[in-house]
Amino acid sequence: MTGVQLVVRGDDFGMCHAVNAGTVEAFRNGIVTQVSVMAACPWFEEASVLAREFAIPVGVHQTLTCEWDFLRWRPLTDGPSLVGEDGTFRRTVADAKAAVSHAEVVRELSAQAGKLSAAGLDVEYLDVHMGLAAPAAYGEVAAAVGAPFIGAEEMFASAETLSNRDAADKKAWLLEYLHALTPGVHLLITHCAAAHPELGAIHRPGSDTYRWAEEYRLSDQAVVTDPEIRQAIDDLSIELTTVREAFRA
Structure with a gap:
């Protein structure tokens, strides 16, 4: 027993079909142990079906932003501070943070958590999409839901x-990372997706977030499902786990 535990989180579940398909594959045949669900996104219904079918541990990927050019989503609630001129979430954390109302954020994030529960999903934790746009609201919502908030990462050893x-460097980096882990609970965040034309169509090339649309996701997918990565985890006696299991009282 090495005492090393690793939570491998797959983000953006529900964003689009390619993300859903890839994330399920990464959970079933890779090292992903839990997934963060975006309740406001267009492919949430498919994500909820897949999570139930494959018993995937889920959390709420609390969403107050939408970064893409051609894939836009709206709040579940009608708070005017949450949206830009087109009626969808703002594109950056900074823009959202400057505009949102605390009360409207709490109502929206509560609705997002409630949508998972209404779909028959057990919310094991909450985290955030892109960054902390409304720091005071997250803990309030998490307390109401009765699940831990993963935002201040002090709860993890790393x-x-x-x-x-x-x-080209991702697999080597991950192998080095695994070998360097010390006893304790560690968190590794991934963004997986299956190869599908929709990934390349959601954003204009050349922007700050363009590489997040396809390149980063496909390379994450390849690495987390690589048999050599799983073998290294086994050889190092690293325990793959979830937030709920690792911090069970």
């Missing part, structure tokens, strides 16, 4: 994101 690294 917290890293796999995604925003060059594809």
Whole structure:
């Protein structure tokens, strides 16, 4: 027993079909242990069906932003501070943070958590999409839901994101990361997706977030389902786990 536990989170479940398909594959045949669901996104219904079918542990990917050019989503509630001129969420965390009302955020995020529950999903944790746009609201919503908020990563021995690294270096980085883990609970955040034309069609090339549309997701998918990564985890006696299991009282 090494005492090393690793939570591998798949983000953006429900965003689009490619993300749903890839994330399920990464859970079933890779190292992803839990997934964060976007209740306001257009492919939520498929995501909820898949999560129930494959018994995937889920959390709420609390969403107050939408970064894409051609894939836009709206709040579940009608708070005017939550949206830009087109009626959809704002594109950046900074823009959202400057505009949102605390009360409207709490109502929206509560609705997002409620949508998971109404779909028969057991909310195991809450986290955020892109960043902390409304810091005071997250803990309030989490307390009401009765699940931990993963935003202040002090609860983990370490917290890293796999995604925003060059594809050619990603596998080597992950192997080095696994070998360096110390006893405790660690968090690794991934963004998986299956290869599908829709990924390349949701955003204009050249923007700050363009690489997040397709490149980072496909390379994450390849690495987390790579048999050598799973073998390294087994060889190092790393325990793959979830937030609920790791912090069970």
